[in-house]
Amino acid sequence: MTAIMTKSPAGEDIVILSRPEYDALVAASEDAADARAAGAVLSRIEAGTEALIADEDMDAYLAAATPLAFWRKKRGLTQAALASATGVGQGFLSEIESGKKTGDVATLKKIANALGLRIDDIVAENE
Incomplete structure (x- = not known):
């Protein structure tokens, strides 16, 4: 040099x-x-704090309405079970999962914790 x-x-x-x-x-x-x-x-x-998506799951991830919808199903939980585990109303959880509502940080943190994920893992990048 x-x-x-x-x-x-x-x-x-x-x-x-x-x-x-x-x-x-x-x-x-x-x-x-x-x-x-x-x-x-x-x-x-x-x-164990980083969520990974296997190649065989990528199509399901991309097809899901939101990352939350994918991860809930991937963890084998119904909306009712996740709602019960988080104290979030099932109707509100459904709206978050479908992308109709975003949810506040405290709610998203409860959901992410129940799924063993970080908030960033369950929120779509464009939100």
Whole structure:
């Protein structure tokens, strides 16, 4: 790497790099950030706090009205059983599951906890 060390007009140290060297540093930084993010996901998987969807379940996940609908069925629960476990009314749970209502954070947390998931796992990305 050929870097030129100099000073700015204000006296700050600056480094001048060629474009390929700069691009390589940016790519290395992005790779390191990706590796940290992957490591964090792997840690959550090992700890059992990250929900995974098997290949054979992906079609059902994509076909479900909401992630909540998929996960409830995947966990083998009826709406009545999940409503009972969370204290959320079955009608309201049905509306959340169908995407007609979003539910507040406290309600979603109860539902996610009952399913052994994080709130992010049961909320559609576009909500």
